[in-house]
Amino acid sequence: MxxxxxxxxxxxxxxxxxxxxxxxxxxxxxxxxxxxxxxxxxxxxxxxxxxxxxxxxxxxxxxxxxxxxxxxxxxxxxxxxxxxxxxxxxxxxxYSLEGRLKPRYYVLKFLKENGLLDCNWSFYTAVTRSDKYFMKKCICPHQEAAPHLAEDYAAACRGEMPSNFRFT
Incomplete structure (x- = not known):
């Protein structure tokens, strides 16, 4: 061995x-x-x-x-x-494909497409951080601009991948 x-x-x-x-x-x-x-x-x-x-x-x-x-x-x-x-x-x-990789990818994609990602996070950084840290840095700061982001992320983590993350 x-x-x-x-x-x-x-x-x-x-x-x-x-x-x-x-x-x-x-x-x-x-x-x-x-x-x-x-x-x-x-x-x-x-x-x-x-x-x-x-x-x-x-x-x-x-x-x-x-x-x-x-x-x-x-x-x-x-x-x-x-x-x-x-x-x-x-x-x-x-990492779990459905429970971590896909949900975090879609959050980053949503944030980038809507000009909300204020730091230059790599996908690797996003998936290797704890859930608490990810929420604090990527989701909570955007509660006003994207009020459904936390809800959509939680649904995605449960395997209920929303077709689009929502703004309003």
Whole structure:
């Protein structure tokens, strides 16, 4: 297990080493190789990008191919992120598509389209911040201009994606 975790690019002394051990604990060498190969091909990542992604997020090996594919496709096709960008920020693939990625994307999109986003938030910043922080910085400041934003965001987090976030 130790050698396998190290082959993923996670050095023994790093804080991520325990996580890497958990990720490989019940997987055979063949399954790990198959997962790595699948991620490399499906996401068009280079060997270096695969190593970078797995060294930062080794639990990707535990996610199903379908779950990873759906999240990756959303990040590339909807959000417009490059595969290499995602490889260096793989934690985005951990978050729920319906409960976090989509709702926050639609809030940012709404705010940008309506000239309400006063800071230059990246999508990565938006999804990695806590819900409390996201609400405080992205939703609460716009209660007057977009009174339904909090309600629409909450509905989106429940999987009830509004067709459009509303102004009035």
């Amino acid at each position: 130790v050698a396998c975790a190290e082959r993923l690019g996670v050095p023994r002394g790093s804080g991520m080493f325990r996580v890497a051990l958990q990720a490989v604990a019940f997987l055979s060498e063949e399954k790990i190789a198959a997962k790595v190969d699948h991620v490399k091909k499906a996401f068009s990542w280079s060997d270096a990008e695969v190593v970078a992604a797995l060294s930062m997020a080794p639990m990707l090996l535990k996610r199903s191919k379908d779950t990873l594919r759906r999240r990756f496709e959303f990040l590339v096709s909807e959000v417009g992120l490059e595969p290499g960008y995602i490889a260096h920020r793989p934690v985005m693939l951990y």
